[in-house]
Amino acid sequence: MDFLIGLFHATLATMMDVLPITAILFGFQVFVLHRQIANLPRILLGFAFVLVGLALFLDGLESALFPLGRLMAEQLTQPAFIGQAQGWWHYGWVYVFAASIGFATTIAEPALIAVAMKANQVSGGTIGVLGLRIAVAVGVAFGIALGSFRIVTGTPLPWYIITGYVLVVIQTVFAPRSIIALAYDSGGVTTSTVTVPLVAALGLGLASTIPGRSPVLDGFGLIAFASLFPMMTVMGYAQLSEWRARRQRAKVTDSEKEG
Amino acid sequence: MKALLLDFLLSIRDSVRDLLPIVAVVAFFQLLVLQQPLPNLDRILYGTVMVVLGLTLFIRGLEMGLFPIGEAMAHGFARKGSVSWLLVFAFALGFSTTVAEPALIAIAGEAAKVAAEGGVIVNSEASRTAYAQGLRITVALSVGAAIVLGVLRIIKGWPVQWFMIAGYLGVVVMTAFAPAEIIGIAYDSGGVTTSTVTVPLVTALGIGLASSIKGRNPMIDGFGLIAFASLTPMIFVMAYGMIA
Numbered sequence: 001m002d003f004l005i006g007l008f009h010a011t012l013a014t015m016m017d018v019l020p021i022t023a024i025l026f027g028f029q030v031f032v033l034h035r036q037i038a039n040l041p042r043i044l045l046g047f048a049f050v051l052v053g054l055a056l057f058l059d060g061l062e063s064a065l066f067p068l069g070r071l072m073a074e075q076l077t078q079p080a081f082i083g084q085a086q087g088w089w090h091y092g093w094v095y096v097f098a099a100s101i102g103f104a105t106t107i108a109e110p111a112l113i114a115v116a117m118k119a120n121q122v123s124g125g126t127i128g129v130l131g132l133r134i135a136v137a138v139g140v141a142f143g144i145a146l147g148s149f150r151i152v153t154g155t156p157l158p159w160y161i162i163t164g165y166v167l168v169v170i171q172t173v174f175a176p177r178s179i180i181a182l183a184y185d186s187g188g189v190t191t192s193t194v195t196v197p198l199v200a201a202l203g204l205g206l207a208s209t210i211p212g213r214s215p216v217l218d219g220f221g222l223i224a225f226a227s228l229f230p231m232m233t234v235m236g237y238a239q240l241s242e243w244r245a246r247r248q249r250a251k252v253t254d255s256e257k258e259g
Numbered sequence: 260m261k262a263l264l265l266d267f268l269l270s271i272r273d274s275v276r277d278l279l280p281i282v283a284v285v286a287f288f289q290l291l292v293l294q295q296p297l298p299n300l301d302r303i304l305y306g307t308v309m310v311v312l313g314l315t316l317f318i319r320g321l322e323m324g325l326f327p328i329g330e331a332m333a334h335g336f337a338r339k340g341s342v343s344w345l346l347v348f349a350f351a352l353g354f355s356t357t358v359a360e361p362a363l364i365a366i367a368g369e370a371a372k373v374a375a376e377g378g379v380i381v382n383s384e385a386s387r388t389a390y391a392q393g394l395r396i397t398v399a400l401s402v403g404a405a406i407v408l409g410v411l412r413i414i415k416g417w418p419v420q421w422f423m424i425a426g427y428l429g430v431v432v433m434t435a436f437a438p439a440e441i442i443g444i445a446y447d448s449g450g451v452t453t454s455t456v457t458v459p460l461v462t463a464l465g466i467g468l469a470s471s472i473k474g475r476n477p478m479i480d481g482f483g484l485i486a487f488a489s490l491t492p493m494i495f496v497m498a499y500g501m502i503a
Contacts, residue, residue, distance in 0.1 A: 103280065108277050218443070
């Protein structure tokens with residue numbers, strides 16, 4: 001019975017999310033565009049799949065991974081596990097956990113899969129679905145680890161974020177033009193259904209155990225880190241692919257010259 | 260029928276692959292680092308099966324429903340040629356998908372608690388609710404405005420980076436003036452506004468617009484709507500923290 005109640009709640013939450021969007025889409029389609037929707041049954045079936053799929057997904061996360069992940073975030077930040085921590089270097093496992101949970105949840109993030117599928121299609125296959133997702137996940141991993149370091153050391157959040165902005169702007173100058181918009185977008189999609197609950201638990205857990213930190217002042221900010229660093233890694237990924245392609249071309253011309 | 264089944268099995272395999280990292284991380288830390296047994300193994304198994312099934316269905320639904328309708332709307336508006344209706348649609352989409360977003364409701368509640376503890380507002384149930392409500396409307400308005408601006412950018416073909424740099428400057432300037440308690444929440448609010456249903460839809464809309472307007476490149480001009488929607492809430496939440 002218990003799991004049925006969970007499923008019901010998840011379905012309700014997803015309906016709240018999907019219904020306003022559906023109303024707007026169909027309202028505009030019928031009253032403003034005055035158009036028949038092509039393939040209407042198929043599209044409706046697709047919406048049903050999205051609704052049921054998201055409900056199952058959320059319910060599954062809530063009943064298996066989230067409780068365990070939250071518990072772990074708490075245990076790893078407990079004094080009982082860390083011992084008498086003297087400085088930020090005593091929190092080694094926390095950084096490892098932060099990075100690996102950031103990476104793993106980003107790979108599973110449905111919104112990112114959607115954007116990667118579109119990017120692959122629009123770029124004509126130049127941008128790989130998995131390649132882009134790994135680039136974003138590496139960014140999130142680095143971001144969350146650095147964000148945890150910030151909470152442990154208690155250094156001001158704006159310093160990090162503003163430095164990050166400066167780096168993003170510098171990278172924008174050098175990155176291939178076609179990747180810039182996608183890179184900016186990948187900052188926003190990383191933090192959704194899977195990542196936010198676990199990362200928030202980690203931040204609040206850290207801020208409430210470490211002496212001198214307040215959960216309200218220091219517990220936030222991890223999500224901001226997770227949205228900032230993917231922009232850099234995605235631009236970096238594009239720069240790397242471009243550089244490799246250029247080297248490949250140079251090699252080909254070289255061998256042509258020699259031949 | 261057989262092809263359909265095979266297709267389904269392949270997507271299940273993809274979903275398993277997508278979830279493998281989480282399972283590995285959780286198992287590694289629980290068993291080797293914390294050295295504790297896995298509690299409620301049956302529940303974890305049940306949850307994992309649900310997650311795999313759910314992800315598979317969601318991805319299938321994206322391809323069948325959300326992507327096609329997002330693109331169909333973009334083509335429809337491009338054919339109709341009415342920019343003002345398109346902008347009304349863009350605003351409605353941004354506002355309505357954000358205002359009911361559960362993550363935003365949670366973060367607005369947190370912000371109200373912080374404001375009450377910091378003495379910014381009276382610490383009572385009524386004033387906290389009002390504060391949280393106002394914050395949610397503010398963020399939803401800012402996302403609506405962001406999508407409008409982003410759509411306008413796609414139509415005109417303006418470079419995305421000028422807007423982002425201007426937005427960053429806005430964030431930096433606001434950070435200097437906003438109360439310290441609100442900054443962390445404001446920075447985080449940028450990340451929570453774009454939900455799993457909104458992202459595919461907005462992306463399909465942007466790409467659909469960029470590919471149906473002459474002279475626009477879907478790769479250069481089609482993306483960027485999500486980025487705008489994650490940037491404006493930071494500025495607006497800090498402004499809200501200063502005014503309210």
